[in-house]
Amino acid sequence: MTVVHIRNVDIVTLDAAGTIVPGGTVVVRDGQIAYVGPGHPDMSLAPDQAADEVVDGRGRALLPGFFNGHCHSPMTFERGWAEDLPFDRWLNEKMWVAESALTPDDVEWGARLAACEMIRGGIVGFNDHYFHMDRVAAVARESGMRAALAWCVFGIGAQSEVGPGFEGTLEWIAALNEHGESQGRIRAVLGPHSPYVCPPEFLRRVAEVAHERGLGVHLHVAESEEQVAQSLARHGRRPVQHVDALGLLDAPGGCVVAHGLALDADDTAVLATRGVHVAHCPITYMKLAMPFPPLAARLDAGVRVCLGTDGPASNSDLDMFAVMRQTVLMEKYQTRDPARLAGDMPLRMATRNGAAALGFLRSGSIEVGAAADLILVNLDAPHMRPRHDLVANLVHAAKAADVTDVMVDGRWLMRGRTLCTLDEERILYEAERRALDMVRRGQHQLRTYRS
């Protein structure tokens, strides 16, 4: 059992009351938060909390780590390879062309590169949707991050699947979840691509499996008005109503809908009633000029909203500070109401709400008994002064590079901006050469598009 004391630190707990403890102490014991408060804990009352390691947190804020609510981490390999295109051309002419040459090794190195970037920016857990997720699981294991992993399946024939297809991925999911992988740090959920690619009978089967096995689901829904029109023409229902009728939205392990951009009031009400987590990824929407969702309407309707970077091929980085800030700015601007998403609400969306979406219910706040998933942020930088309002500075001024230290489950993943679990130099080298090679091969073989 290891005990770490982080002292003299400004603690942003994000507990129910939004408590802030200036110059306080956090004690971490055995992966859990054992004490949060001012000064030092009384050792005579808690002798088992004597420190193995003492960290001086002067000049730092301590807060829960970020949870990336929607990502395709291996798509670091396609970062900067499909610029200035609309969504359908980005997907059909670029992503799916490069991915026609994708290998399991590419997935692994792409995810490693993403893990370096995410840890550096204070992300402690990510909700990933991609192929060869056994390889992403290996990266999550190696890096020490938390992860909820969905192996993307299309359900339109074995030739279009990347990997073993739906039944094969079920074996992987069962093995991973049954072993309580990495002390519960890694979970697997079902990953149908979307209702515009997956046929209804396939989605019904996915929903049945989710209900039989108590699994979660992560999929893309309603990314454009064209998808809505297509769904009405094909199924007589809008995408949200369609996936609801098929039983996906009340998956017992939780449902994460990525984007949900073209929704009407009825769709929003369904998402709220079903307790669906909607992953909001504003940078992708702006970069690919997609419809921007009315965040205010869904928050007011009680929809659970978490924040995501989306894949680095559309965002193009994995910076939750940037996502948080863009979310707030766009919300204030769209509603013409500067009071929207006030105070620590954006931080809650990026931490607590994300942790809930991924199914990590003990993460997302700094409280006794919570998992020790925390970050330290440098306050000794010009853009973090003066300190009228610590929370406002964290939401509106802090950047990924201000994160100095990252802990997950009581283990340091970054100390003083040096990664502790990943060999960053080797990862940059391998990822660079493999990404260039993959894209070159993909362009040459040019398989038919998926939609």
Ligand SMILES: CSC[C@H]1O[C@@H](n2cnc3c(O)ncnc32)[C@H](O)[C@@H]1O
């Ligand atoms: C779901 S990841 C696997 C598959 O989907 C493609 N993809 C990446 N981002 C999106 C998106 O926002 N909508 C639909 N499909 C997406 C990715 O290139 C992979 O082929």
Ligand SMILES: [Zn+2]
């Ligand atoms: Zn996506």
